[in-house]
Amino acid sequence: xxxxxPDWLEAAYVxxxxxxxxxxxxxxxxxIARAExxxxxxxxxxxxxxxxxxxxxxxxxxxxxxxxxxxxTARLQFAVxxxxxxxxxxxxxxxxxxxxxxxxxxxxxxxxxLERSAHYAEALDYLSSALRTIESSDxxxxxxxxxxxxxxxxxxxxxxxxxxxxxxxxxxxxxxTFARARLAIAAADAFLAMNDIEQAIELLQGVQSHTNSxxxxxxxxxxxxxxxxxxxxxxxxxxxxxxAMRCEEQHLPYHAAHARLLYGQVFAEKTxxxxxxxxxxxxxxxxxxHIAPISRSELAGRIYRQIATMYRTIGHHEKALQYLQxxxxxxxxxxxxxxxxxxxxxxxxxxxxxxxxxxxQLREHQxxxxxxxxxxxxxxxxxxxxxxxQIAYLGTVAHDLKNPIxxxxxxxAIIERYGHKLSKADLDKHVSSIKQxxxxxxxxxxxxxxxxxLTTGKIKLTIEPVHTALLFDVVIEAYRLKALAxxxxxxxEYSDDDLYVLADSKRLQECLDNLLSNAIxxxxxxxxxxxxxxxxxxxxxxxxxxxxxGLSEEEQRRLFQQFSRARSHDTGKEGGTxxxxxxxxxxxRAMNGTVGCESSIGKGSTFFIELPRAIPPTxxxxxxxEQPAHSAQASKP
Ligand code: ADP
Numbered sequence: 184x185x186x187x188x189p190d191w192l193e194a195a196y197v198x199x200x201x202x203x204x205x206x207x208x209x210x211x212x213x214x215i216a217r218a219e220x221x222x223x224x225x226x227x228x229x230x231x232x233x234x235x236x237x238x239x240x241x242x243x244x245x246x247x248x249x250x251x252x253x254x255x256t257a258r259l260q261f262a263v264x265x266x267x268x269x270x271x272x273x274x275x276x277x278x279x280x281x282x283x284x285x286x287x288x289x290x291x292x293x294x295x296x297l298e299r300s301a302h303y304a305e306a307l308d309y310l311s312s313a314l315r316t317i318e319s320s321d322x323x324x325x326x327x328x329x330x331x332x333x334x335x336x337x338x339x340x341x342x343x344x345x346x347x348x349x350x351x352x353x354x355x356x357x358x359x360t361f362a363r364a365r366l367a368i369a370a371a372d373a374f375l376a377m378n379d380i381e382q383a384i385e386l387l388q389g390v391q392s393h394t395n396s397x398x399x400x401x402x403x404x405x406x407x408x409x410x411x412x413x414x415x416x417x418x419x420x421x422x423x424x425x426x427a428m429r430c431e432e433q434h435l436p437y438h439a440a441h442a443r444l445l446y447g448q449v450f451a452e453k454t455x456x457x458x459x460x461x462x463x464x465x466x467x468x469x470x471x472x473h474i475a476p477i478s479r480s481e482l483a484g485r486i487y488r489q490i491a492t493m494y495r496t497i498g499h500h501e502k503a504l505q506y507l508q509x510x511x512x513x514x515x516x517x518x519x520x521x522x523x524x525x526x527x528x529x530x531x532x533x534x535x536x537x538x539x540x541x542x543x544q545l546r547e548h549q550x551x552x553x554x555x556x557x558x559x560x561x562x563x564x565x566x567x568x569x570x571x572x573q574i575a576y577l578g579t580v581a582h583d584l585k586n587p588i589x590x591x592x593x594x595x596a597i598i599e600r601y602g603h604k605l606s607k608a609d610l611d612k613h614v615s616s617i618k619q620x621x622x623x624x625x626x627x628x629x630x631x632x633x634x635x636x637l638t639t640g641k642i643k644l645t646i647e648p649v650h651t652a653l654l655f656d657v658v659i660e661a662y663r664l665k666a667l668a669x670x671x672x673x674x675x676e677y678s679d680d681d682l683y684v685l686a687d688s689k690r691l692q693e694c695l696d697n698l699l700s701n702a703i704x705x706x707x708x709x710x711x712x713x714x715x716x717x718x719x720x721x722x723x724x725x726x727x728x729x730x731x732x733g734l735s736e737e738e739q740r741r742l743f744q745q746f747s748r749a750r751s752h753d754t755g756k757e758g759g760t761x762x763x764x765x766x767x768x769x770x771x772r773a774m775n776g777t778v779g780c781e782s783s784i785g786k787g788s789t790f791f792i793e794l795p796r797a798i799p800p801t802x803x804x805x806x807x808x809e810q811p812a813h814s815a816q817a818s819k820p
Pocket of ligand 1: 697701702705729731732733734742761762763764765788
């Protein structure tokens, strides 16, 4: 695995001041290192110039350099307050570096930016993920990340934890002097926070021998802070002044501001022999001048507050208020990017959720529209089929009516013309033929009317417990003669004589009539017909089996459709309307039952009706109150 921080970039962390002053036509790597150094020292305009120079050669940017340039750009955007752009650019950088060895470096850089503007929680997040992904042998990276975390822990009031993060005991094991110095300075910071000033000073003094100018500024500023804490005003003053002057000369705005602040404190503290609020204010204001271009830092806030305190001390309340106001605005500005980011993320999340919801609703709507459309298409197809059948049937009916009418007219004409010459037997034959034909016509017309009434829902049903065996017996008795005429034997197969169903007895009787008359109609002479009653769970099945010609699967499928008549050549001798079974089906459905047929050609047919079982009524009424008679409307198909 590659090091988290490449050597050339390491130089930017180790020797930012030296690197920044290096001239010459630099290759890409050195340009990036110099830009990083400029950023590290808050010299934004230098950093921007260098970044522009890097971006000017996109062809030289491989994936790795592209990530680094993006990271650099993001931090520059952040520095000048373009937070939206900064977060977006950094996201781009992170996407490009994720899962790659560059990730810890990018995380470290972004965390430093966040930490400097007091976004501690986010900074810690990035630093921890960077720590998880680096090699323990990468000493510079390890030191930078650990000190980054420790610094925040000190600020948040956990100096002891900071020392643990730094592995204080193992600092001397580091070979890299920069790493060692950096860790020692961070440890000194923690000791200072724990009020162990001597330990802090000892550590800082130990660092002096091997350090670069960036670290030496950091070290001296901390040392000055330590001296102030123990009221060592001379030492504090001389160090702070020296650092301030040096940094002002070198154009290092952040360190210069920090040094001026510390120097000003030598005049601000009442316990100091140099106590002079006007002088303190002067130094603080100079500090403010340095920090103004990098106003988005913690340090600026501290300076505003100090100036406000000083003005109050000398009774300039107006001015004090003015700086306090500036301090508050600064704090607000400092926190605005975090708040903005949160708001933005929440907005995006809400927008995303809304989008998902809308998409799901649209999809659902589309599905329901599609299924409605499918249903509508099916209905249209069904209606068209029915209409075509009805038109065809009307043709058949007209044809069927025309022949008997012709027969009736012929018989009538014969009687009219030759009536007086005909024998009694011949006369009877003609009259009976007229009667039979008219009977058949009546049956057809009645069926049509019944069917029309059923279709428009005009028939009302009275549902009540019906004794199946008794009802079946009535139907069989009614057809006894017709069966005898064809030498058919009707055999009863009742599994139980006392079964009740919930039905309209009159309509159920009509249905059984229809099935039995069909069985008789389509049975050859001398066969058997079996009438059966049996229980099927909660349903009672009434079936009629014949030994007739049977029906093909296709015929069975069309059986219950209105006007359907099977092969006329088989049943041609038998007059039929083709309405019976479809009327049966509608009645049975209205009584919450089902009707069906089991048959195959040459093997006879079984037609059955299944209806809900009813509890037998007691002598003085119903056994259970839940079984009163109720009415139902025969429904449309
Ligand atoms: P139809 O008045 O023509 O009998 P149905 O609706 O009662 O009208 O019967 C429809 C058709 O089903 C009949 O025309 C006949 O072809 C066939 N069918 C009905 N019952 C039987 C049966 N028991 N055996 C053979 N075919 C039958």
